[in-house]
Amino acid sequence: MKIDMPAPPSFSHVRGYRRDIDGLRAVAVLPVLMFHLDVPGFSGGFIGVDIFFVISGYLLTSIILDEWADGRFSIAGFYERRARRILPALVVLLALVSVACSLLFSPLQNYDYAQSVFATAVFASNALFAMRLDYFAGITAETRPLLHTWSLAVEEQFYVLLPFLMLALLRWAPKRMPLVLAGLGVASFLLSVEFTAAQPEIAFYHLPFRMWELLAGCWLATRPPPRAPSFRSATTTGVLGLTLIALAVTLYDQYLPFPGIGAVAPVLGAALIIRAGDHGSHPVSRLLSSRPLVGIGLISYSLYLWHWPPIVLSQLYLFRFLTGAERVSIFLFAVLMASLSWRFVERPFRDSARFSRWKIFGLGAAALAVFACGALVALFHLSGTAVAIQDTRFAAVESMRQGPCHLDSDQLIADWAGPIRCGAGTGAPRILLWGDSHAAQLMPGIRDLAARGAGIHIVQVSKTSCPPVLGFVFRFQPACTQFNSEVASMLARERFDQVILAANWEEYPLADRMDLMQDTIDVIRRRGVRVTVVLQSPRFFFDDPVIYESRYGSVVAEIRPRTVITAQVASLHGVDFFDPEEAICRQERCTIRDRRGYLFFDGHHLSLNGSRLMACALVRTRLPLRWLRACGLPRPVSSHD
Numbered sequence: 001m002k003i004d005m006p007a008p009p010s011f012s013h014v015r016g017y018r019r020d021i022d023g024l025r026a027v028a029v030l031p032v033l034m035f036h037l038d039v040p041g042f043s044g045g046f047i048g049v050d051i052f053f054v055i056s057g058y059l060l061t062s063i064i065l066d067e068w069a070d071g072r073f074s075i076a077g078f079y080e081r082r083a084r085r086i087l088p089a090l091v092v093l094l095a096l097v098s099v100a101c102s103l104l105f106s107p108l109q110n111y112d113y114a115q116s117v118f119a120t121a122v123f124a125s126n127a128l129f130a131m132r133l134d135y136f137a138g139i140t141a142e143t144r145p146l147l148h149t150w151s152l153a154v155e156e157q158f159y160v161l162l163p164f165l166m167l168a169l170l171r172w173a174p175k176r177m178p179l180v181l182a183g184l185g186v187a188s189f190l191l192s193v194e195f196t197a198a199q200p201e202i203a204f205y206h207l208p209f210r211m212w213e214l215l216a217g218c219w220l221a222t223r224p225p226p227r228a229p230s231f232r233s234a235t236t237t238g239v240l241g242l243t244l245i246a247l248a249v250t251l252y253d254q255y256l257p258f259p260g261i262g263a264v265a266p267v268l269g270a271a272l273i274i275r276a277g278d279h280g281s282h283p284v285s286r287l288l289s290s291r292p293l294v295g296i297g298l299i300s301y302s303l304y305l306w307h308w309p310p311i312v313l314s315q316l317y318l319f320r321f322l323t324g325a326e327r328v329s330i331f332l333f334a335v336l337m338a339s340l341s342w343r344f345v346e347r348p349f350r351d352s353a354r355f356s357r358w359k360i361f362g363l364g365a366a367a368l369a370v371f372a373c374g375a376l377v378a379l380f381h382l383s384g385t386a387v388a389i390q391d392t393r394f395a396a397v398e399s400m401r402q403g404p405c406h407l408d409s410d411q412l413i414a415d416w417a418g419p420i421r422c423g424a425g426t427g428a429p430r431i432l433l434w435g436d437s438h439a440a441q442l443m444p445g446i447r448d449l450a451a452r453g454a455g456i457h458i459v460q461v462s463k464t465s466c467p468p469v470l471g472f473v474f475r476f477q478p479a480c481t482q483f484n485s486e487v488a489s490m491l492a493r494e495r496f497d498q499v500i501l502a503a504n505w506e507e508y509p510l511a512d513r514m515d516l517m518q519d520t521i522d523v524i525r526r527r528g529v530r531v532t533v534v535l536q537s538p539r540f541f542f543d544d545p546v547i548y549e550s551r552y553g554s555v556v557a558e559i560r561p562r563t564v565i566t567a568q569v570a571s572l573h574g575v576d577f578f579d580p581e582e583a584i585c586r587q588e589r590c591t592i593r594d595r596r597g598y599l600f601f602d603g604h605h606l607s608l609n610g611s612r613l614m615a616c617a618l619v620r621t622r623l624p625l626r627w628l629r630a631c632g633l634p635r636p637v638s639s640h641d
Contacts, residue, residue, distance in 0.1 A: 020277045021055060022297030023288025024270065027242075028052045029300040031249045033307045033334065037327045044252025047266035049151045050213050050259065051245065052304075054270035056155055057217025064166045065221060078163045080357045086152065087364040088349040089302050089341045094120065094371050097145050097309045104316055109143055111382040116146040118375035121368045123157060126150040130205035142541075143316060145309040150205050157207045158214050181219040188212035196260030197478065203259060210259060213267050220271050225278040234276045238284030241272030255509050302341035307334040319541055321560075406440040407463040409477050413486035416461060419494070423459045424450035431458045431498040434468040434487055438537055439502035441606040445615025459496075461487055467503040467510070470520045474508060488523065499524050500578075500618075502534035504604060506565050514568045521575055531575040534618070536566045538581055538590045539604040559590050583617035584610075 028051035035045025063081070067073040094117060101113045119128035129150050169177040189212040195203035203209040248265040256262050277285050287293070296303070310330045314322060322330070349355055355363070404415055405422035416422065424447040433439050433446075440462040450458070466480035470488055474480050491499070501520075510517065524531050539560045559581075570577060584591045584599060592599055599610030606614055 018277055019289035019294050020285040021059070021274065021288075022300075023290065023293035024051065024055060024273055025297035025300040026293040026295075027245060027288070028055065028270075029303050029307075030296065032304065033331060036308060036311055037322075037331060039327070041250055043254070044249045044256070046254075046258075047245070047248045047252060047263070050263050050266040051270040052151065053155070053210065053213035054217040054220075054267055054274070057158075057214035058221050058274055059217070060159065060162065061166065061218040061221035064163065068166075068170055073167075075163050075167070076357065078159075080360060082156070082159055083360050083364045084350050084355075085301070085346075086156070087360075087367065088345045089305055090120075090149075090152070091364075091367040091371075092341065092345050093305045093309070094146075097313075098371075098374075100309070100313055101145060104313060107382055111379065112143075113145070114375045114378040114382065116144060116149075118372050118379070120146050120149045120153070121372040121375065123153045126153040126157075126205040126207070130201050143312060145312040147312075148304065148308040154205075154207050154210050155214070158211060162218070178219055178222045181215055181222065185212040185215035185219060188215065192263070193260045196257050196262075200257065213259070213263060216267050216271050217274070220274055223275075230279065231282060234279030234282040235284065237272050237279070238276035238282055241269040241276060242284055244269030244272070299335075299338040299342040302346060303334060303338035306337040306341065307331075310334060315541065321541070405443070405460050405462070406437065407483070409464050409466075410479060411463065412479055412483055413461075413490070419459045422461065423457055430494075430496045431500060432491070432496045433458055433460045433462070433500045433502065435462050435500075435502040435534075436466050436468075436504055437462065437464060437605060438504045438534070439468070439500070441537075441611055442500075442502060442534070442615055442618065443611070444608050445606075445611035445613070446618075448612050449615055449619065458500075461490070465507070467505065467508050468501045468520065469510070469513070469516050470523060471516050472508070472510070472513060491524065491527065491529075496529055498530040498532060500532045500534060504539075505536050505569050506539070506563050508565075510565050511568065514572070517569065518572055521572060525574050533569060533572065533575050533577050535570060535577055535579045535581075536562055537604055537606070538585055538600075540590075540592070540600070541603070559585065559588055561588060578618055580614055580617070583614055 028048040030048070031042050031045030032048035033045070034042035035048075039045075060078075064073060064078065067077070098113075098117065101110060105113060115128060116125060119125040125146060129144070129147060166177075169180060173180065188208060188210075192203055192209040192212060195209050244265045248262075248269070252258070252262065273284060273288070276282060277288075307330075310333055311322070314326065314330060318326075349360065404411075404417040407413075407415055424443065433442060440460065443458075443460045446458055463477075463480065463483050465474065465477045466483055467474070468484060468487070470484050472481065472484070521531050521533075541560060581590065594609070594613070597609045598607050599613060601607045
């Protein structure tokens with residue numbers, strides 16, 4: 001559909017090619033690579049995606065306005081450019097990564113990968129990952145080679161809407177266009193702030209909460225360049241924009257609420273740099289226009305595509321974290337693949353003389369259809385194996401949760417089923433098991449022992465991603481602080497002889513908050529209650545224990561080294577300690593399966609079999625000896641007072 005109408009004068013300013021924007025693309029993509037390669041100083045490198053959103057909104061809106069001004073804007077032309085830009089490199093990536101995954105992945109991982117391929121082919125991977133990256137999914141970000149395509153999905157979903165929105169505004173409300181774009185952007189931003197606090201995974205991946213970043217670039221494109229640009233103001237604007245981006249890259253980290261208010265700095269920084277470039281040459285634009293940055297900017301799309309799969313596949317092949325030399329090698333490999341993709345894939349398909357509009361549409365649609373259909377076939381063939389594995393996991397999860405005994409992220413103590421339904425055994429002493437899922441995972445085994453008639457009563461009170469630390473604020477679980485306060489109130493009302501604290505300690509930013517942990521212990525001990533802390537459970541490099549045995553024929557696998565947080569927890573005073581690693585590990589190598597089956601259902605949660613084994617280990621060290629007969633295990637000596 002071609003639109004032949006005169007352009008509103010205020011939008012009739014042709015911009016042309018800007019080298020500094022290609023340089024800004026380099027500023028966007030390099031921090032993302034450094035962040036994913038765990039390079040020090042780039043803890044906030046994920047904000048590069050937000051810079052890309054601003055650039056994309058600005059350029060696409062500029063093209064629409066300039067073509068409208070020339071009387072040659074068409075919806076088909078708009079989508080032709082998107083297809084030429086996005087599809088060829090993406091199709092090649094999908095083909096090569098799919099071959100690698102078929103060789104390296106377990107059936108469950110290939111089932112998950114097939115879902116990713118289908119979602120990527122229909123530009124809905126953001127919705128898939130928002131839905132599937134939950135705490136007990138069994139597959140984590142580190143094993144998803146297409147995880148980074150979520151941002152492509154957000155962009156393409158936005159560009160389904162943009163040309164029609166712009167067409168409507170240009171026809172019927174051209175003078176109100178900046179106001180409408182700004183209004184939509186503000187509404188999206190407010191939603192983003194609200195959902196970032198309440199449901200961060202939803203806010204991170206979904207278009208309504210990211211749209212304001214793209215609209216910031218769109219709005220900027222509607223502003224004409226100044227008539228009398230000032231070198232000083234352009235320099236100040238550019239330096240301020242670059243400073244905001246640099247501060248975000250270096251000071252942000254994974255615990256910052258994001259996007260929401262946290263995304264303002266990179267979005268504003270990118271907008272200021274683009275605006276400063278409208279003023280003409282200045283130090284920042286000259287820096288961004290330098291050959292190295294422009295060169296990286298030109299291959300930035302392919303570089304973004306090719307940086308993440310090698311990280312995932314390398315770690316999967318090696319079954320450990322990457323060394324510094326390996327990270328450098330992956331960076332160079334990504335640059336090489338991006339350069340080849342730019343030279344032999346991206347550029348040829350942008351040549352309209354070689355590939356007409358309808359050939360691009362036809363080839364692109366056919367390629368995506370092949371991947372989508374192939375993914376559906378793979379899902380059908382792998383479903384039996386995947387369902388069997390997931391059924392085992394779900395059984396372990398449900399046994400661990402026991403309905404309202406283990407609470408989800410949005411639940412409080414009012415939803416708890418109470419000490420009778422959430423207890424194991426009867427009589428005295430009374431013991432409270434308090435923590436997150438690493439506390440809940442012990443209960444199936446304890447419940448099994450209690451069924452054998454031991455005279456002891458253990459009560460479970462646990463909540464997803466909520467460590468048993470009074471006063472601790474965890475941004476991913478805003479209800480955690482109130483939940484822990486209510487548990488403390490319950491401790492004040494009811495009599496317990498012992499409290500067991502268990503958590504996935506290294507999941508939380510506790511390194512600087514050990515004072516809160518010690519205060520929690522002191523509050524309990526002042527009531528004359530014995531405290532036992534369960535140290536960090538073994539954490540494997542990947543969440544599918546089956547792959548260790550299938551790849552190496554071994555039931556012993558390497559685990560992630562413990563961090564300083566575990567050492568800090570182990571230095572707390574006035575408590576006994578139970579170390580899960582002592583039960584199944586030797587020198588950071590742990591048993592993943594015994595004669596009864598697997599001990600874990602993911603990278604750090606115990607299976608039903610593992611829970612029984614760990615419960616017996618806990619009994620012989622930190623619980624009354626009357627349960628020893630149920631386990632038949634010797635008692636090791638381990639204490640810390």
